[in-house]
Amino acid sequence: MGKTSSMYKTADVIIFNTAHWWTHEKTSKGEDFYQEGDYVHRKLSADEAYHKALTTWGRWLDEHIDSSRTTVFFRGYSWSHFRGGQWNSGGSCDGETLPIVDDKHLAKYPNLLNILELVMSEMKTPVLYLNITRMTDYRKEAHPSMYRFPETKRRVVKSQDCSHWCLPGVPDTWNELMYAMLLKRLRR
Template sequence: MATPKIHFLSSFLLCSTFLCFFHCTLSLLDPGDAVGILVQADDVKMLQNNRDSPKGCDFSVGKWVYDDSYPLYDSDCPYLSSVVTCQKNGRPDSDYEKWKWKPTGCTLPRFDALRFLGKMRRKRIMLVGDSIMRNQWESLVCLVQGVIPTSRKRVTYNGPAMAFHAMDFETSIEFFWAPLLVELKKGSENKRIVHLDLIEENARYWRGVDVLVFDSAHWWTHSDQTSSWDYYMEGNNLIRNMSAMIAYQKGLSTWARWVDQNLDPLRTQVIFRSMSSRHNRENGWKCYNQKQPLPFFRHLHVLEPLGVLQGVLKRMRFPVYLQDITTMTVLRGDGHPSVFMRVISQDEKKKQGKGLSSDCSHWCLPGVPDIWNEMLSALL
């Protein structure tokens, strides 16, 4: 009567051994092969990156939950640009400041300024990119500055760079303006030229930095009417027309080669933050008078830039972590300044936003970028 039990046990052990062997074999594959994972979410296929995920947690997947203990600072922070201080500019609602991102299956730690500064002691962290990255830099500085005495903090400027110094920690939190990463120069007849294969003029500022956080997408996706250049150049070839995504891929590839050839992963940590979502009329959205996050989404207009970025990172030797904030920002049409980029008059308020310029790209602070910095702190 014991024989069937022995056969069952033998079969179970054989299956378990096979599954273990299969799993171990997969784990020996090139880690780069696992970078691009196709995820189906509400009819939208999204590229996710799981390489180097901290403790196996994918922060890019989750939901927004209301948390009355937020925000972690207020709009009186002296380092905020007036265009993002929506409360000071007269925005009547404030719930957009109180949403926390809850990843699926794990916890995103609340930002702890002293813990962050402790991790960054005697180090430089530099955020490189466009005005959305400046948005994030201001958020990060406001998150830490409250625990530093006034006499022990300062901001310095050096050309396209600015730095917040926490002197007691010998830490600098820096921002470097390079919206395309590659070089944008004036040519003959004052024409603006994007040099798709030149980067050193910007990259020389990145040497010696301990943590580099990059973004670059918004300028590449500008329409012809709002483009910041007239021509592309590659080598000696002047190019009038090129697909925006091909140009983006070429520019990112130049950046990737520089990182591979010039940075040491034992010395420098590199993070690339994905494109944050715009909710403007061109993309079928209007952010004016939006007061809550969306519970789900059906359109992801930034899928193509995210796919291009994934492809470039997958081919790199240097271990770059992709911080995917695209999904979480798609849901936050309520978080933009909209018409509250500035103080508006009573007459303008009566128009209920009609006829006023509206910013549906940048983010009110406190607000959404604070969560990106909670993610950043967890990654370091």
């Protein structure tokens, strides 16, 4: 968990998230990329590495967090909506003006979240799971896309940001859900 992990031990609320980064090309290839202790794995699938990382995270929480004092959140995977390639290969989401309204256009639930849910089920520390994945899948029109650039510098062929979110927008909904979960926990 790093040198700063001691600061988390007495926090009132801790919010974790990971997954999106695990889908990037360099991570998913799994070659000479993952280190466990002093050992660097020559080849390891992203799913297996993700499971190992989350197991380490869960073990750290179970050993160091007092759940009567600290509320732990895990915010799930935030969807991206690239069409025609990824962020660095011509993918785009510009021109989207409406959310997805037909469930048949939604993506398959990512295996990374099945791994997360398995790890959380094996932990003794309760984790409030803010599962935003399906919700964000509907919102293909809510990314900065090419509109993150001033109008004079916009180019459809430039790399586009179809994995982050416009503000105000989708992240505000995450905050409202988290706030409601905190209020519910405080009322117990």
